[in-house]
Amino acid sequence: MSFQPDHDLHKRRLGRNLGLGLSLIAFVVIVFGITIVKVSDQPRPWAKKAQPATSVSSGASATVSGPAAGTKP
Amino acid sequence: MSDTQTYQHGGQDGEAGFGDYVLLLKPRVMSLVVFTAMVGLLVAPVHMNPFIAFTSILFIALGAGASGALNMWWDADIDAKMRRTKGRPVPAGRVAAGEALGVGLALSGLSVVMLGLAANMLAAALLAFTIFFYAVVYSMWLKRSTPQNIVIGGAAGAFPPMIGWVAATGHVGLASVLMFGLIFMWTPPHFWSLALFMKDDYSNAGVPMLTVTHGRKATRTHILIYTILLAPVAIGAAFTSIGGPIYLATSVVLNAGFLRGAWAIWRRDEVQAEADNYAVEKKVFRFSLMYLFLHFGALLAEAALRPYGLGGW
Numbered sequence: 001m002s003f004q005p006d007h008d009l010h011k012r013r014l015g016r017n018l019g020l021g022l023s024l025i026a027f028v029v030i031v032f033g034i035t036i037v038k039v040s041d042q043p044r045p046w047a048k049k050a051q052p053a054t055s056v057s058s059g060a061s062a063t064v065s066g067p068a069a070g071t072k073p
Numbered sequence: 074m075s076d077t078q079t080y081q082h083g084g085q086d087g088e089a090g091f092g093d094y095v096l097l098l099k100p101r102v103m104s105l106v107v108f109t110a111m112v113g114l115l116v117a118p119v120h121m122n123p124f125i126a127f128t129s130i131l132f133i134a135l136g137a138g139a140s141g142a143l144n145m146w147w148d149a150d151i152d153a154k155m156r157r158t159k160g161r162p163v164p165a166g167r168v169a170a171g172e173a174l175g176v177g178l179a180l181s182g183l184s185v186v187m188l189g190l191a192a193n194m195l196a197a198a199l200l201a202f203t204i205f206f207y208a209v210v211y212s213m214w215l216k217r218s219t220p221q222n223i224v225i226g227g228a229a230g231a232f233p234p235m236i237g238w239v240a241a242t243g244h245v246g247l248a249s250v251l252m253f254g255l256i257f258m259w260t261p262p263h264f265w266s267l268a269l270f271m272k273d274d275y276s277n278a279g280v281p282m283l284t285v286t287h288g289r290k291a292t293r294t295h296i297l298i299y300t301i302l303l304a305p306v307a308i309g310a311a312f313t314s315i316g317g318p319i320y321l322a323t324s325v326v327l328n329a330g331f332l333r334g335a336w337a338i339w340r341r342d343e344v345q346a347e348a349d350n351y352a353v354e355k356k357v358f359r360f361s362l363m364y365l366f367l368h369f370g371a372l373l374a375e376a377a378l379r380p381y382g383l384g385g386w
Contacts, residue, residue, distance in 0.1 A: 012090040019091030030128055034191050037122050 089172075093162040097145055097173055098138025098180075105365075106137040106233045112369040113237030113252055116315045116376040121241045128191045129240040133233055136184035136200045140229070142177035143208035146170050148216070151278040157271060177208070192240035199239055203232040217279070220286040227260030228253075234369070251310040255368060258303040262296045262335060263361040269293070269338070270351035270358070293339045296357075300335035304328040307368060315372055317385040323371035327364050334360055 006014075110133040114126055121129075145152065145163050153164035162168040181204050189197030211226035219225075231253045238249035268275060268284045269292060275282040283292045307328055311321035334357035341353060378384030 009088055012088055016089070016091045016094070019094075030131070030187075033124050034128060034187075037124050038190075041122070 089162060089167045093167045094176060096162050097142040097168060097176055098135075099141035099145075100138075102141060102230075103134050103138050105230075107134045108366070109252070109256065109369055110134065110233040110237035112373050112376075113234030113249060114241045115237075116248070116372050117238050117241035118314060119241050125191055126241070129188060129196070130237065132184045132188040132191060133200060133236050133240070135180055136188070136204055137233065139177050139180035139184055140204040140207040142173050142180065143204070144212045146173035146177060147208070147212045149173075151217075151280060154278040155271075155274040157274055188236075188240065193243050195243060195245075196236050196240040199232060199236045203229055203236065206232075217281065220281045220283045222281070223264045223283075224261050227257050227264075230260060231256035246314075248310070248313045248315040251306065251313060252315075252369075252372075254306040255303075255310060256365065258299060258306050259361065259365055261299045262303065262331070263358065263365075265292050265296050265299075266338065266354050266358040266361065269346070269354045289343055293341070297335045297339040300331050304332065310372075314385075315375065317375040317379075319374050319378070319384065320368075320371040323367055327367055330360060331357075331364055 107130060111130050114121065114130060145161055148158075149163040149170050152158035152161050158164065163170050163173050181201075185197050185201045185204070188200050207226070207229035211222065211229055215222040215226055234252040234256070235245065235249040238252070239245055265283060268282045269289060276285045283295060287295075308321070308324045310316050311324055334353070337353050338357055346354060375384040
């Protein structure tokens, strides 16, 4: 038993399905990429709390306390 | 088996390859849109995230492609009558007209929404207006009703650099208006020189091109007038924030060449043109393509050299 070669119709259909599939994958990647960029560009409200708060310890030297810059409280 | 029978019986209807759907988007027009939108975006004096810039250009191009698909759906009847367009997917029977409409509408919505999300709402609104202008104002209304179709319809092709600029800056500036004006004023002499040597196409299809309604001598005169009007718009951009000496020199040389070609076209009559198979008209048409490419290339060069203190004034 031997397989018959694909008709041109089936080749076209395969090409169309592959093209559509790749386009959808590309679309998902683009939406994901835009989301990452937009989220990264958003101002981070907790950054305000990262202002270096100085506290005077004994003596003249100042030490920094509070959360490190960019970290969640 | 039944699939094969349907295919053989119905020709290529309904079983187009992926490439046929790509052709619906007019890839050659899209390449010009990509280039001009990219220049509009890159010459803007703001920093833009490279990924957002890439996706913005992609969605502007997709919007242009969507309007091309809508144009092919609407104009399938006249496309079938013109040599230049009868091989397009819809008139050739590879894609059904309804499919072209569906692709056009879906991609229009997708491109506008995605440009709005990626860049800003003003850029998305301009893209939506461009699609509407090309599909409805130009294709459905002007193209079959007035010989000024190319003049007014040229606005649709002139918007991409402005959309690119707005995507980057968020507002419409003088520089983007001049980039719009450059393409807008360039379109009529470019297409009329094509119409002169594709002479039977438009009359066979009943499209009221200037060559059909006002005659070929009037078309030659219009080419000269619009080329004269184009020169100050093109050269004027040299003195804005996006211009500089490179652009100025390029623009002066190119406008001198275009004016020379338009003058040569104006001086000829049909007997002379037929004798050399429209050699001058074809040469001016090819030159006009180079004209636009080099103008935007010079703007890009100015922007690229600016960080090194070489571009701009």
